Amino acid sequence: MKLLLIFFTLSSIKDISAQIQHVDLSLSGCSSGSAKEYVAELDGEEILHTDFKRQILVNKLPDFAEPFERTCAYKHSVLEQKICKLNLDLAVKVYKNPSEALDIPQNSIYSKSNVELEAQNTLVCHSGSFFPPPVRITWTRNGVNVTDESTLSQFYPNKDNTYNQFSHLHFTPKEGDVYTCTVEHKALETPDTKTWEVDVELPSVGPAVFCGVGLAVGLLGVVTGTFFLIKGNRCN
Numbered sequence: 001m002k003l004l005l006i007f008f009t010l011s012s013i014k015d016i017s018a019q020i021q022h023v024d025l026s027l028s029g030c031s032s033g034s035a036k037e038y039v040a041e042l043d044g045e046e047i048l049h050t051d052f053k054r055q056i057l058v059n060k061l062p063d064f065a066e067p068f069e070r071t072c073a074y075k076h077s078v079l080e081q082k083i084c085k086l087n088l089d090l091a092v093k094v095y096k097n098p099s100e101a102l103d104i105p106q107n108s109i110y111s112k113s114n115v116e117l118e119a120q121n122t123l124v125c126h127s128g129s130f131f132p133p134p135v136r137i138t139w140t141r142n143g144v145n146v147t148d149e150s151t152l153s154q155f156y157p158n159k160d161n162t163y164n165q166f167s168h169l170h171f172t173p174k175e176g177d178v179y180t181c182t183v184e185h186k187a188l189e190t191p192d193t194k195t196w197e198v199d200v201e202l203p204s205v206g207p208a209v210f211c212g213v214g215l216a217v218g219l220l221g222v223v224t225g226t227f228f229l230i231k232g233n234r235c236n
């Protein structure tokens with residue numbers, strides 16, 4: 001069995017001079033497999049990450065934010081990978097090949113915005129609370145593999161040492177379309193598939209009927225009660 005351990009370098013700065021507390025976090029992760037990550041976050045929101053395949057730094061700040069450059073950040077993240085690998089090899093030796101912790105991913109699928117037919121939207125497949133990272137996420141539309149149209153986020157740390165990861169799929173809701181996202185992870189015996197259907201709510205008659213019947217039964221009670229009250233009084 002291939003041992004896959006992850007070694008992380010975490011650094012956080014807490015600014016407690018003001019009443020607001022901010023957490024700046026940079027994470028460098030590697031494994032004895034091919035998983036690599038470098039991500040920087042502020043207060044749990046991603047600022048940037050390294051795309052090791054394309055060999056670039058990817059800025060994730062929203063458009064309204066002023067762009068900022070981290071000098072040599074890409075080179076820095078590559079160097080961090082080397083350090084991470086060295087530390088990992090050392091840790092595996094020192095701790096005598098420890099067994100790997102496994103946490104099962106908790107998965108869900110949902111749309112980003114309210115669903116309206118023919119209105120562009122995004123489906124999100126969220127995988128949370130797993131260890132070790134990463135997960136693999138694949139998509140289908142009406143049974144056809146559409147994974148190539150999706151994107152997979154970096155993995156983000158939780159406080160309890162587990163991880164979260166998101167996959168996004170842009171789509172246009174069409175009546176009756178069925179989507180699935182499937183999460184694969186080494187802690188799962190079989191892949192976990194979540195299903196999502198385009199189901200636009202029509203104005204429902206249920207509540208109105210329920211209310212009407214309730215009101216009728218209530219009124220009937222009042223009438224019957226009054227009848228017996230009057231009848232009772234007469235007998236006296």
Ligand SMILES: *[C@@H]1O[C@H](CO)[C@@H](O)[C@H](O)[C@H]1NC(C)=O
Nearest residue numbers: 138139144145146147148149
């Ligand atoms: C779907 O496509 C992805 C990416 O092209 C591929 O890795 C995956 O194995 C495919 N899944 C199936 C069930 O064909």
